[in-house]
Amino acid sequence: MRALLPAIRSLSDPHGSHPRVIVRSALAARSGHITFCRFLAPSDFFMMPRRLFTTLLGLCFILSSLTRAALHAETASPQTQDPLVTLILERLSWMDEVAEVKRAKSAPVADPAREEALLKAMEQKATEAKLSPTHVRAFFQGQIEAARAFQEEWLARPQPAEWKTRPVPDLTRDVRPQLDAIGTRILEQLSLPRIAAQRAAILTQAEQTMQQKGYSKAVIQPALRGLAAGLEAMR
Numbered sequence: 001m002r003a004l005l006p007a008i009r010s011l012s013d014p015h016g017s018h019p020r021v022i023v024r025s026a027l028a029a030r031s032g033h034i035t036f037c038r039f040l041a042p043s044d045f046f047m048m049p050r051r052l053f054t055t056l057l058g059l060c061f062i063l064s065s066l067t068r069a070a071l072h073a074e075t076a077s078p079q080t081q082d083p084l085v086t087l088i089l090e091r092l093s094w095m096d097e098v099a100e101v102k103r104a105k106s107a108p109v110a111d112p113a114r115e116e117a118l119l120k121a122m123e124q125k126a127t128e129a130k131l132s133p134t135h136v137r138a139f140f141q142g143q144i145e146a147a148r149a150f151q152e153e154w155l156a157r158p159q160p161a162e163w164k165t166r167p168v169p170d171l172t173r174d175v176r177p178q179l180d181a182i183g184t185r186i187l188e189q190l191s192l193p194r195i196a197a198q199r200a201a202i203l204t205q206a207e208q209t210m211q212q213k214g215y216s217k218a219v220i221q222p223a224l225r226g227l228a229a230g231l232e233a234m235r
């Protein structure tokens, strides 16, 4: 770089005059614009002390590397998953076990008594948390509908070999308390204030993630309908 500086200087000074002197004298009559014009004069730029010039070039290089690294990080790392989306997926991830219990007991997927008990409990908690019980009910109705659809699809497929040897869990003792705990965590998330753009982003993320994970429309649609209602529970 240092070897190039004389050549750069001669390019910026084709008539042999010292550019900084020319700029300074030209600007002397227009004192109000000196700072502005000095920044614009390219010849002035080339006459900077070498050390400052190389430092600036170094800074440019570092800045461009950082920008490239940031851009790469943005495209390479996955978007952070909103806890609400995680909780909806966690709830659904229990439904293969729940379906296996139904298969083992030859019980129907839908259990209206359990649904009503769960919805009442969540409404009660919503009221205590100053959330709209109507919206919270709609949220869980959506998730229950999604859970039913998933179970029906699961049971329509041949039972995976590894499930045949697995012990069947106890729904009341092992699984439903887990679903209730997820419900409580969901209510905490629904209590967080969010602007419209954040609510829209969560809905988009939920839809995209569920599609990527291979859930059917019959599962995704009610889950999203419930989520949209739940996100209004705060207002």
Ligand SMILES: O=C(O)C(=O)C[C@]1(C(=O)O)C=C[C@@H](O)C=C1
Pocket: 098, 109, 110, 111, 112, 114, 115, 118, 143, 144, 145, 147, 148, 171, 176, 179
């Ligand atoms: O607990 C069950 O038996 C379930 O199948 C789970 C669940 C739910 O999503 O909470 C889904 C369908 C039933 O009608 C009741 C509840």
